[in-house]
Amino acid sequence: MITYVDATAKARRTAGVIPLHGSEGFEGMRRAGTLTARALDEITPFVEAGVPTSTIDRVAYEFARDHGAVPATIFYKGYRHSVCTSINHVVCHGIPDERPLREGDIVNVDLTLVLDGWHGDSSRMYPVGEISRKAERLIEVTYAGLEAGIAAARPGNTTGDIGAAIQAVAEAERMSVVRDFVGHGLGRLFHDEPNILHFGTPGSGAELKPGMIFTIEPMINLGRPHVKILSDGWTAVTRDRTLSAQCEHSIGITETGCEIFTLSPAGLFNPLASRSA
Numbered sequence: 379m380i381t382y383v384d385a386t387a388k389a390r391r392t393a394g395v396i397p398l399h400g401s402e403g404f405e406g407m408r409r410a411g412t413l414t415a416r417a418l419d420e421i422t423p424f425v426e427a428g429v430p431t432s433t434i435d436r437v438a439y440e441f442a443r444d445h446g447a448v449p450a451t452i453f454y455k456g457y458r459h460s461v462c463t464s465i466n467h468v469v470c471h472g473i474p475d476e477r478p479l480r481e482g483d484i485v486n487v488d489l490t491l492v493l494d495g496w497h498g499d500s501s502r503m504y505p506v507g508e509i510s511r512k513a514e515r516l517i518e519v520t521y522a523g524l525e526a527g528i529a530a531a532r533p534g535n536t537t538g539d540i541g542a543a544i545q546a547v548a549e550a551e552r553m554s555v556v557r558d559f560v561g562h563g564l565g566r567l568f569h570d571e572p573n574i575l576h577f578g579t580p581g582s583g584a585e586l587k588p589g590m591i592f593t594i595e596p597m598i599n600l601g602r603p604h605v606k607i608l609s610d611g612w613t614a615v616t617r618d619r620t621l622s623a624q625c626e627h628s629i630g631i632t633e634t635g636c637e638i639f640t641l642s643p644a645g646l647f648n649p650l651a652s653r654s655a
């Protein structure tokens with residue numbers, strides 16, 4: 379069973395209870411989301427051949443520090459970094475390290491900044507130099523999937539409508555949706571109800587109501603959907619080692635549709651679109 383409560387009355391995650399936020403939550407998320415987007419804009423020139431992902435991690439950390447924010451992932455369940463950097467066949471939760479990026483890599487950078495207690499969570503794909511046509515197509519389809527999910531995010535629809543919309547986009551291109559990781563409610567909490575599956579049946583799941591705040595963050599694979607976790611306990615990779623891509627926005631359901639909190643002020647959210655512009 380699903381119930382809905384005023385977000386201000388709920389400090390902890392409770393299974394099956396979806397918080398509904400008011401204008402204070404939307405204002406807080408707008409500020410945290412915009413700052414996260416600005417940080418992701420800022421790292422764009424650093425995602426280059428020869429640069430290690432630890433540099434990206436440092437740039438994100440310093441941006442947060444200089445703007446009164448804290449990366450939510452530092453000390454989160456033992457994670458020690460400001461961002462996740464997921465390269466090529468890494469699906470998500472890649473750990474920044476000293477290995478230099480190489481021409482042709484595709485990199486997802488996922489950042490959550492906490493500003494005044496509110497969590498802005500977003501990720502984007504960054505191409506390193508010239509990338510293959512199939513990598514480009516994967517990124518295009520992943521962004522189209524997120525867009526389709528966002529278009530389905532409105533009152534009266536359900537969480538399943540979002541997942542079904544994303545799945546349809548991916549599978550029409552004979553790509554697959556990762557099942558093992560989902561979008562999530564957030565606000566004063568990093569991970570809250572509801573879960574947002576990126577696949578599913580129209581009309582299933584929780585009904586969307588104004589005031590719900592959550593992420594949509596589809597992971598799409600060129601091959602099969604299955605993942606495995608490496609021995610570091612974090613890095614998720616495709617079992618068949620095919621390329622994987624992801625992008626993520628934090629959104630809030632409004633009376634008429636949704637508001638995206640993590641839009642890029644510089645228009646850099648979609649790297650391929652901003653490249654050819």
Ligand code: MF3
Nearest residue numbers: 451454457462471488490499
């Ligand atoms: N930002 C990720 C998300 O979209 C969570 C990363 S948790 C970490 O939910 F510990 F791996 F960083």
Ligand code: CO
Nearest residue numbers: 488489499500
């Ligand atoms: Co994220």
Ligand code: CO
Nearest residue numbers: 499593595626
């Ligand atoms: Co997230």
